[in-house]
Amino acid sequence: MIEIKKVNKYFNRHKRNEIHVINNVSLKLEDSGLVALLGPSGSGKTTLLNAIGGLDKVKSGKIYINNKKITSKLTNKVDKIRNLNIGYIFQDYKLIDNMTVYQNVALVLKMIGIKDKNEIKKRVNYILEKLGIYRFRNRPTSALSGGERQRVGIARAIVKSPDIIIADEPTRKFR
Ligand SMILES: Nc1ncnc2c1ncn2[C@@H]1O[C@H](COP(=O)(O)OP(=O)(O)O)[C@@H](O)[C@H]1O
Ligand SMILES: [Mg+2]
Numbered sequence: 001m002i003e004i005k006k007v008n009k010y011f012n013r014h015k016r017n018e019i020h021v022i023n024n025v026s027l028k029l030e031d032s033g034l035v036a037l038l039g040p041s042g043s044g045k046t047t048l049l050n051a052i053g054g055l056d057k058v059k060s061g062k063i064y065i066n067n068k069k070i071t072s073k074l075t076n077k078v079d080k081i082r083n084l085n086i087g088y089i090f091q092d093y094k095l096i097d098n099m100t101v102y103q104n105v106a107l108v109l110k111m112i113g114i115k116d117k118n119e120i121k122k123r124v125n126y127i128l129e130k131l132g133i134y135r136f137r138n139r140p141t142s143a144l145s146g147g148e149r150q151r152v153g154i155a156r157a158i159v160k161s162p163d164i165i166i167a168d169e170p171t172r173k174f175r
Contacts, residue, residue, distance in 0.1 A: 007061030087157030
């Protein structure tokens with residue numbers, strides 16, 4: 001469940017180029033399903049998704065992810081809520097390019113506290129196979145095409161079977 005309560009966010013606050021980018025937004029997404037956020041370029045979609053994922057701060061209001069407040073001031077708390085509940089597919093993938101495909105995806109499972117190497121191997125290889133990138137598993141992600149890189153980004157988001165997947169422009173450049 002995602003609950004957004006009266007959230008406000010500005011860029012360049014108190015300057016001449018101030019933008020009130022999230023303007024008193026409230027929204028409750030209770031059940032499972034696909035929700036698409038539509039709006040012209042620059043309307044604040046990425047900003048709102050980053051706030052929901054706890055990647056960016058807001059000026060006021062609260063956001064709850066499965067009843068846990070991700071707009072907390074405590075960064076370790078925010079990181080924990082995100083790690084345990086959200087898979088994030090970034091617009092520009094944000095892969096770790098000096099690591100292999102396998103290592104990029106395995107890191108997610110290590111971050112949620114899975115230590116068993118065999119368990120990690122089983123889950124990562126399963127996802128890589130499903131997404132058709134198993135054969136690249138030992139390549140650094142810098143040596144992949146755009147579409148292949150995007151699939152690593154998707155693998156990373158879904159490998160931990162999160163309750164919530166946030167995808168920013170997920171169909172861009174998929175080839
Ligand atoms: N870090 C930032 N500093 C200042 N302005 C920003 C920043 N990030 C985004 N903006 C501005 O906020 C508005 C919303 O941006 P964004 O959320 O990226 O829109 P969208 O994803 O809908 O295209 C735009 O006008 C953009 O220029
Ligand atoms: Mg955007």
